[in-house]
Amino acid sequence: MCMRCVEITRRSLLVGGTAAAASLHAGIAEARVRPQDMAPLVGPGYRPTEKDEIGIWQLMERAEEEIAGSNLLIQDPKLTGYLKNLIGTVGGPAAKDFRIYLARVPDFNAMMFPSGFAVVFSGLLLRMRNEAQLAGVIAHEAGHFLRRHQIRAWRDTRRKTDLFAIGSMLAGIGGAGAGVYLGNYVQLAQLGTLLSLFKYSRDMEAEADAMGIKQLAETGYAPIEMANIWQQLIGEEYASARYRGKSRRHGSIFDSHPSTDARMRDLRLDAAEVTVPGRAYDNGRARYLSTIAEIRPTLLDDQVKLNDPGASEYLIQTLAQDGWNGLLRFYEGEVWRLRNRPGDDVRAAQSYAAAVVYPDAPADAWRWHGISLMKQGRQAEAKAAFGRYLKIKPDAPDAAWVRQMAG
Amino acid sequence: MRNRGLALALALSVSVSACVQTQQYADVQFTPPQGDYKLLVLRPDVTVGSITTGGMVEPRADWTDQARASIVQALRNQQASHGGRVTIVERRDQLPGVTPEELAEVERLNAAVAESIVVHKYLGDYLPTKRGKGLDWTIGQQAVRLGQKTGYDYALFLHAEDQVASRGRIALGVLGLAGCVVGFCAPNIGGAQQIDYASLVDLKTGEVVWFNVVIAGSQVPGISFGNLRTPEGAAQMVDRLLGRMKPGQAIQQSHAQSQPQQQRGDR
Numbered sequence: 001m002c003m004r005c006v007e008i009t010r011r012s013l014l015v016g017g018t019a020a021a022a023s024l025h026a027g028i029a030e031a032r033v034r035p036q037d038m039a040p041l042v043g044p045g046y047r048p049t050e051k052d053e054i055g056i057w058q059l060m061e062r063a064e065e066e067i068a069g070s071n072l073l074i075q076d077p078k079l080t081g082y083l084k085n086l087i088g089t090v091g092g093p094a095a096k097d098f099r100i101y102l103a104r105v106p107d108f109n110a111m112m113f114p115s116g117f118a119v120v121f122s123g124l125l126l127r128m129r130n131e132a133q134l135a136g137v138i139a140h141e142a143g144h145f146l147r148r149h150q151i152r153a154w155r156d157t158r159r160k161t162d163l164f165a166i167g168s169m170l171a172g173i174g175g176a177g178a179g180v181y182l183g184n185y186v187q188l189a190q191l192g193t194l195l196s197l198f199k200y201s202r203d204m205e206a207e208a209d210a211m212g213i214k215q216l217a218e219t220g221y222a223p224i225e226m227a228n229i230w231q232q233l234i235g236e237e238y239a240s241a242r243y244r245g246k247s248r249r250h251g252s253i254f255d256s257h258p259s260t261d262a263r264m265r266d267l268r269l270d271a272a273e274v275t276v277p278g279r280a281y282d283n284g285r286a287r288y289l290s291t292i293a294e295i296r297p298t299l300l301d302d303q304v305k306l307n308d309p310g311a312s313e314y315l316i317q318t319l320a321q322d323g324w325n326g327l328l329r330f331y332e333g334e335v336w337r338l339r340n341r342p343g344d345d346v347r348a349a350q351s352y353a354a355a356v357v358y359p360d361a362p363a364d365a366w367r368w369h370g371i372s373l374m375k376q377g378r379q380a381e382a383k384a385a386f387g388r389y390l391k392i393k394p395d396a397p398d399a400a401w402v403r404q405m406a407g
Numbered sequence: 408m409r410n411r412g413l414a415l416a417l418a419l420s421v422s423v424s425a426c427v428q429t430q431q432y433a434d435v436q437f438t439p440p441q442g443d444y445k446l447l448v449l450r451p452d453v454t455v456g457s458i459t460t461g462g463m464v465e466p467r468a469d470w471t472d473q474a475r476a477s478i479v480q481a482l483r484n485q486q487a488s489h490g491g492r493v494t495i496v497e498r499r500d501q502l503p504g505v506t507p508e509e510l511a512e513v514e515r516l517n518a519a520v521a522e523s524i525v526v527h528k529y530l531g532d533y534l535p536t537k538r539g540k541g542l543d544w545t546i547g548q549q550a551v552r553l554g555q556k557t558g559y560d561y562a563l564f565l566h567a568e569d570q571v572a573s574r575g576r577i578a579l580g581v582l583g584l585a586g587c588v589v590g591f592c593a594p595n596i597g598g599a600q601q602i603d604y605a606s607l608v609d610l611k612t613g614e615v616v617w618f619n620v621v622i623a624g625s626q627v628p629g630i631s632f633g634n635l636r637t638p639e640g641a642a643q644m645v646d647r648l649l650g651r652m653k654p655g656q657a658i659q660q661s662h663a664q665s666q667p668q669q670q671r672g673d674r
Contacts, residue, residue, distance in 0.1 A: 055456065055466035065499075069511045161461025162575065167595065169582050176591035 022295035023203050032266045035204045035214040035274050039148040040092045048118075052158075053114075053151045057183040067101055067119060074102045074122060074295070082291050083120060083138070088129070090139035090215045092146050099247060100138070106302035108233060112141040125292050126299035127232065127315060129322060132285030136226035143211030149204040156200050164193045187276065193372035194254075201256040209267055217274035222281035224271040230264035236314050243310025284324065300331040309339040326361030329354045333368060356385070367402065374405070383407065427632060429647060431619035432528055435541040437655035439617075440491055440607075447502075447559040447610070448495040449514060451478055452566040455635060458628070460575030462597060470505070470614055470636055477641035478567060480484070484646045487596040504556050513549055517564050517615075520544050521606055524618050541656050546608050554610025562610055567603045567637045567644060572628035580628035598628030601635070603648050616655075621647045 025120045048054045067073075074080070079102055099117035107123040118141045128134040142151065147378070168186040175182035209226070217223040234248075237260070241248040251259025258266075292299070303313050312335045320328050333351030338343040349372035355365040370385030386406040390399060440446065455470035486493040499507035499514075524544055527534050537543045550562065572580075576598065583593035594648055601624070607617040621644070623632035634640035654662070 051467060051469070052465050054468045055471075058468040058471060059454070059466050064509075067507065158459050158461060158463055158465070162459060163461070163465055165461040165579055165596075166582075169579060169586070169596075172591040173582070173586040173589060174484060176586065177589040 008328070033203075033210040035210045035217075035270050038143075038207065038211040038214055040094070041148045042146055043093050045094075045097060046094060048151075052154065055364055056151065056154065057115045060113055060117075063113065064099070064115065064117050066275055067103075067117070068099075070103070072103045072105065074104050076295065078291065079295060086135050087118065087138050087142060089219050090135050090212070090221070091142045092215050094145055098142065098145070104302070105300075106299070106306055110137050110141050110209030112144040112150075116145050118142070121370075122295070122299055122302065125295065127236075127318075128288070129230070129232075129285065129319065130225065131288040132216070132221040132225035132282070133229050134214060135219070135221050135284075136223075136229060136376055139212035139215045140208045140226075141212075142207035142215065144204070147204070147207050147211055149208065151234050153200060153204055157197055157382050160193050160196060164189060176303070182228065198254055198256060202258045205257045205263075206266065209263060210270060213267060213270045214274055217271075217276075217281070220280075222283045224268070225283055227267035227271055230260050230267065234260050234264065235318065236311050239314035239366060240308055240311035243308075249265075271281070291321075297327060300327065301334075304331055304334045304338060307338070309335050324354075324358075326355045326365060330359065330362055330365035330368075333365070335370070345372070345375070347377070356388075362394070363389055366392065367396075367398075370402075370405070379407075427623040427647065428619065429619065429621045430529065430613055431617065431651075431653060432524075432542040433436075433618075433653060433655040434543070434609075434614060434616040434654040435618045435657040437541070438658055439652035439654060439656075440489065442490050443559065444491045444560045446486060446491045447480060447557065447562045449496075449510070449517075449562055450496060450499070451475060452564075453478055453635070455569045455571065457573045458570050458576045458598070458600075459573055462576070464570050470569075472575045474567070474569060474635040477636060477638050478645065480638065481641040481645040482565075482649075484642065485649060489545055490642065491540070502557060504588060507552065509549075509553070511544065513562075514564075516546050516549055517524060517606065517608065520546055520615060521564070521604070521618070524606070524650070525604075525620070528618070539656075542566065542615060542618055545613050546615060547613045550608050550610055550613040554613075557610075559610050561616075562608045563605060563649075565603070565605045565609070565633060566642055568601065570600045571631075571634075572598045576627045595626035596628065598625040599631050600624040601632050601644070603644055605648050607652075617652060619648055621650075 020106055048057050080100070083100045083102060084098075087100050088095045091098050094116060097116050099407075101117065101119045102125075103119055103121055105121040105123060106126070107121050110118060110120045110124055112118045118138070120138070124134070124137060128137070158262040169188060171182040171186050171189075213223050213226050213319070216226060237248045251257075251262065257263075300316075303315060306312070313332070314326050316332050316335065329351050333348040333355060336348040338350065348368070352365055352372055355361045356369050366385050367391040370382045370389060373382035373385060383406045386402050390396070390402060390406075396402065453471055453475040454466060456464040456466045457470075459465055461513050468654065479497075483493060484592045496510075499510045502510060524542070526532050527537065528542070553562065554560070576596075580594050580596055580598065583591075583596055585595060600622075602620075602622050604618070604620040606615050606619075608614070609616045625632070633643045635644055653659070
């Protein structure tokens with residue numbers, strides 16, 4: 001009998017199936033947490049005082065040491081300083097206590113650890129269209145710390161597993177004493193406990209969204225941008241699923257986070273609530289784009305190499321809503337070239353041709369433009385394109401080969 | 408974090424209801440260090456937690472600090488009896504001439520290698536290419552460079568994890584035992600557990616020359632296997648883990664050949 005590992009047996013799933021189906025509608029449509037109800041629960045310089053939280057912080061010290069020294073981190077002081085400033089702006093009372101690390105992982109994610117350090121994935125910087133959106137995600141993560149979510153969730157889990165352990169033991173003994181088998185009820189209770197833990201986790205996420213959007217609006221960022229993030233993510237998920245011939249996954253009662261759709265819906269309502277009429281809100285797009293300008297080619301390169309053309313194409317189209325440029329056109333071409341289905345070479349060639357029209361076209365755009373022209377038999381134009389490539393990147397590793405190609 | 412996963416995998420491999428298990432492997436050419444050797448102990452990784460009534464492990468900072476101090480002291484005593492000179496590094500910036508980054512690299516490398524040793528030596532996923540070769544793993548040039556820079560002969564990595572059954576957990580076990588009266592016997596809900604492992608790296612060759620795991624666990628809460636927080640419990644743990652280093656296969660065989668009579672006599 002293993003009580004330390006929560007086992008989901010087939011029977012418990014069957015027994016719970018009915019209950020789950022019944023609660024599906026009620027379970028997903030959770031009540032929205034209102035931003036005005038969210039007040040930070042920690043002050044500046046917060047330190048834990050109770051033994052469970054002290055224990056967790058001690059574990060986190062070592063975790064942070066590992067993360068801070070990880071070679072996955074992007075150490076560019078311009079970017080790390082920028083993130084530190086942002087969390088210092090939207091971090092409320094704990095603004096000065098947060099630490100924030102940028103990891104090179106091409107995924108949409110950011111996380112807050114119990115002792116107040118956050119990790120942002122580089123995939124987030126690719127997806128955000130302006131500073132307000134990035135600040136919104138960071139404000140959400142800061143919200144977890146400000147509302148003491150990790151320790152509250154830990155205590156909730158401890159309390160519920162304690163109750164379940166005692167309850168199932170009593171049910172076993174009581175049942176044996178009275179001569180009835182209560183095992184099915186114990187399994188139902190187990191499922192109930194599990195579902196209740198997931199529900200608690202979703203409630204915390206909803207709180208973090210509400211806390212975050214409140215901080216965001218108070219610091220003068222356009223709060224609606226936080227809802228827009230989710231709209232973009234929904235679009236990306238659809239595009240990625242459609243390309244792979246799958247249907248997009250919707251939320252379930254076994255999720256730790258509310259569904260993306262629910263978050264977007266709630267954040268729209270939140271945004272309307274926290275917007276003060278007459279106040280000017282900024283989205284800081286120009287500042288954001290100039291800060292990430294140097295790393296953007298790397299971000300795009302990491303994304304197109306994920307072999308998820310549906311999502312990559314969607315992302316590039318979304319970023320291009322703020323205006324096409326040589327970089328975006330080039331990577332649009334890369335998506336097609338790497339997908340390599342019939343006709344994709346033509347699509348890629350068009351993108352490369354469009355890219356080189358812009359003054360910011362990367363050297364590689366000229367290189368691939370040249371190769372495309374050559375395939376079409378347009379030798380003279382190809383030669384000119386290769387010339388441009390070598391002019392921008394005279395010591396390119398393939399310079400000798402390109403010179404030979406150009407003839 | 409990786410160490411935590413490793414410990415969990417080891418814990419799951421325990422099938423017995425209550426016992427202390429230890430299993431060591433050594434490089435075929437390994438001779439336990441004796442006499443005048445210099446040993447570097449890198450950041451003993453110690454965590455002590457309390458098992459809640461429901462079975463979660465709650466980390467305890469005060470217990471962890473006490474246990475780490477006791478283990479470090481026990482380690483010094485134990486090594487002194489072997490004649491070795493020991494330096495115990497508790498922070499990455501404590502080793503002169505070595506940057507914290509270099510030390511972190513060696514630590515991470517060792518964590519990855521230790522994980523591989525556990526998977527292929529302890530968890531049943533045996534490799535045919537390593538059959539009969541004793542312990543055939545290496546940390547490589549990075550460990551050799553660490554040895555050259557610091558002048559140490561060996562590096563020892565040590566991980567100790569102790570989970571103590573809380574009063575609530577013990578009470579639940581007692582309740583389960585009381586249930587036997589009416590025919591519902593469940594005292595074996597899982598109790599105290601200790602997982603310790605250590606690896607010894609030869610800093611002249613970079614090879615992992617010796618690896619040992621001690622698992623002490625009880626399915627019945629209330630049975631303890633020595634309290635790491637006390638000097639006695641820590642000394643017992645260090646003795647279980649490091650006290651009985653056996654030489655490698657080749658050394659044992661040559662030893663047996665040189666004294667065949669005695670070997671037969673032993674049987």
